[in-house]
Structure formats: structure tokens, C-alpha cells
Amino acid sequence: MKRDPLSRKGLTRRLPEAWRRPLALAGGAVALAWLVIALAAPVLAPYDPLAQELPRLAAPGPGHWFGTDQLGRDILSRVIHGARVTIPLTMLLVALSVLLGGLLGACAGYFGRWADETIMRVADLVFAFPTVILAMVVAAALGASLTNAVLAVLVVAWPAYARVTRGLVLGVREREFVLSGRLLGFSAWRSLRVDVLPNVTGPVLVLATLDIGTALLLLSGLSFLGLGAKPPSPEWGAMVAGGVEVFDSWWVATFPGLAILTVVLAFNFLGDTLRDALDPRTARAIKERAL
Numbered sequence: 127m128k129r130d131p132l133s134r135k136g137l138t139r140r141l142p143e144a145w146r147r148p149l150a151l152a153g154g155a156v157a158l159a160w161l162v163i164a165l166a167a168p169v170l171a172p173y174d175p176l177a178q179e180l181p182r183l184a185a186p187g188p189g190h191w192f193g194t195d196q197l198g199r200d201i202l203s204r205v206i207h208g209a210r211v212t213i214p215l216t217m218l219l220v221a222l223s224v225l226l227g228g229l230l231g232a233c234a235g236y237f238g239r240w241a242d243e244t245i246m247r248v249a250d251l252v253f254a255f256p257t258v259i260l261a262m263v264v265a266a267a268l269g270a271s272l273t274n275a276v277l278a279v280l281v282v283a284w285p286a287y288a289r290v291t292r293g294l295v296l297g298v299r300e301r302e303f304v305l306s307g308r309l310l311g312f313s314a315w316r317s318l319r320v321d322v323l324p325n326v327t328g329p330v331l332v333l334a335t336l337d338i339g340t341a342l343l344l345l346s347g348l349s350f351l352g353l354g355a356k357p358p359s360p361e362w363g364a365m366v367a368g369g370v371e372v373f374d375s376w377w378v379a380t381f382p383g384l385a386i387l388t389v390v391l392a393f394n395f396l397g398d399t400l401r402d403a404l405d406p407r408t409a410r411a412i413k414e415r416a417l
Contacts, residue, residue, distance in 0.1 A: 145399055153395025156388055164209040173200035175207040175360045183375045193377040195368060197358075201377065204360035205385050211272070211361045213389065216342045219276050219283065223341075224334050226280070227287025232326075234288065235295030236318050246292070249285035257282045261344055265353040272345075272361070275354035279344045283337070290333055294326035328404045336397030339390035346386055362386050 145151070163170060173180070178198045186193040192201035234245040252260065261278045268274035295318075298304060304321045312320070346363030348354040355361035362382040369379020 145403065147399065149395045150399035153392040153399065156392035157396060160209055160213060160385075160389055160392070163206055164213050167206045167210045171200075171203035171206045173203040175199065175204040176358050183372060183378070185375075186377050192381045193375070195365075195378050196372050196375070199358075201365075201381055204365060205362070205381055208360040208362045208365065208382060208385065211355065211359060212342060212345065212363075212386075215272060215276055216338055216345060219279055219341045219345065220334050220338050222276075222280055223283040223337070224287055224330060227284035228291045228330055230284070231288035231291030232295050232318060232323060235292035236299055236314065236322060242292070245288060249288050252282060252285045255282075258344070258347065261348060262351065262353060265348050270353050270356060272349075272355050272359070275345055275348040278348065278353075279341060282344075283341065286337070287330060287333065291326060291330060294329060295322055298322050298325050332397055332401040332404060335393060335400050338393040338397075342386065342390055 145154075176199065180190065180194045180198040180200060182194060182198045183196055184190055184194040190200055190202065192205060194200055195204075230245045230249075234242040261282050264278035264281050265275050268277060299322060304317060307317050307321050345354060346361075346366070349361050349363030350367045352367070355364045357364065362385050365382035366379045366386075369375070369382075372378055
């Protein structure tokens with residue numbers, strides 16, 4: 127019997143070995159599902175997430191699958207709309223961290239001397255403080271809001287990318303193709319942009335994928351402590367904080383907490399898979415096990 131190349135098994139076999147593993151497929155499916163939920167939240171949510179017209183603290187049931195909170199708001203609708211708040215802000219935060227930290231780290235590694243000393247000493251200063259404590263101090267100083275929470279996490283997140291990028295650039299800048307470009311008259315910025323950065327993006331991309339979960343936890347943690355989202359915003363960390371006030375009604379905090387858990391696990395699985403796929407030795411080992 128001729129096998130259909132468009133069948134599910136055929137499509138799966140076309141994927142690289144690293145992406146065929148169950149955790150990779152599960153992480154990709156969960157991440158894709160949350161992105162779809164975030165985009166289609168107004169259509170998927172059964173109720174207005176801010177409306178306070180339902181029975182208070184109703185247990186999960188057919189009418190309200192995730193129950194209601196102490197103000198009579200549907201928790202399922204708030205979790206769905208919370209994806210539109212938490213996930214885009216987390217993606218923006220990681221993108222800004224990669225941009226800022228990667229640029230500073232590339233400059234430190236390529237130019238060296240005073241640029242390296244200045245940037246790395248500032249990074250070391252940030253690393254000297256506990257991440258959560260420093261983020262709390264910055265958020266408290268700026269004022270409680272989601273925008274300030276993003277800035278606070280950005281302050282503590284960029285040094286990791288700067289240090290990784292600097293180490294990668296130091297290993298590339300003395301390679302033959304980089305030196306050849308400089309001998310041909312390439313400016314330092316052109317050499318950095320054309321020859322160096324494309325060769326260091328892989329590990330930085332892996333770190334960014336893994337860091338999505340960490341950034342989400344930090345943002346949600348700041349909102350949980352009252353330093354992020356303000357009521358009545360349907361942000362997952364703030365929703366968990368609201369559930370602490372009514373601890374007996376377990377569903378108020380459980381479902382937004384599960385939303386955070388699933389997103390963090392999904393992107394951690396994707397980051398691990400991406401690391402394995404970009405590492406030739408790991409990819410070769412996976413292929414040998416598959417055979």
C-alpha cells in the first residue's frame with residue numbers, strides 16, 4: 127500500500143530528529159495553542175472578563191468551567207484574556223533583552239578595551255544583586271504598572287545576553303573570515319554585522335527561548351506582589367494574588383497558575399529542543415539513537 131506523503135506520520139518524518147521527540151511536539155502544540163488563544167481571545171471568551179454580574183465564588187461547573195471569583199467575574203474569560211496581556215509582554219521583554227544585551231555584549235567582545243571593561247562591570251554590578259529583589263526595587267521605584275514591571279525585568283535580564291554574546295564574539299572575531307573582511311576594508315560595524323553576528327545568533331536564540339518562561343515568572347511575580355498589573359486587568363499573576371484572599375475557593379488561583387505553568391513548560395521544552403537541534407554533536411547523537 128502506497129503511503130500518503132501528506133499523512134500525519136509522513137509530515138512527522140519530515141521533521142528533524144530533535145523535533146520528533148514527544149516533549150518537543152508537546153511544547154510546540156501547547157505554545158501554539160496559547161498563541162492562538164491570545165489572538166482569538168475576544169471570540170473564545172464566553173463572558174466579558176471585567177463584568178461583575180455573575181454569582182460570586184461559584185465553583186467550576188457547566189455554566190462556568192473555571193468558576194467565578196470574589197467579584198463575580200468568569201475566571202475562564204479572564205484567563206483567556208490574560209493571555210493577551212501576559213504573553214505579548216513577555217515576548218516583548220525577551221526581545222528587548224536580546225536586542226540590548228546582545229548589542230552591548232557584541233560591542234564588548236569585538237572592540238574590547240574600555241568598551242569591554244565598562245559594559246562587563248555594569249553587568250557584574252547587576253549580577254551582584256538577587257534577580258527578584260533587584261526587579262522588585264526597580265519596579266517599586268518606578269511605580270506599580272505593567273510598563274514599569276517590564277522595564278524592571280529588562281534591567282535584570284539584559285546582562286545574561288551581554289555575557290553570552292561577548293563570549294561568542296570573542297571566539298569568532300579572530301576567525302579567518304572575519305580577519306579577511308577587515309583586510310578587504312570592511313568597517314568594524316560592517317564586520318560585526320555581516321561576519322560576526324550571524325555566527326552567534328544560534329546560542330542567543332536558544333537562551334531567549336528558554337528565558338521566555340523565566341521572564342513570564344518574573345512579570346507574574348511582580349504582579350502577584352502588587353508591583354505590576356493593576357486591577358481589574360486580567361493578568362495571571364494578579365489573578366493568583368486575588369486567589370490568596372479567598373484560599374478556600376481553590377479555583378480562583380489554580381487556573382491562572384496552571385496557565386503560567388503550561389506556558390513556562392512549553393517554552394522550556396522548545397528551548398531544549400532548539401538547543402539540541404542547533405548543536406551538531408547532540409543532533410548527531412539523537413539521530414544515532416533514532417536509527
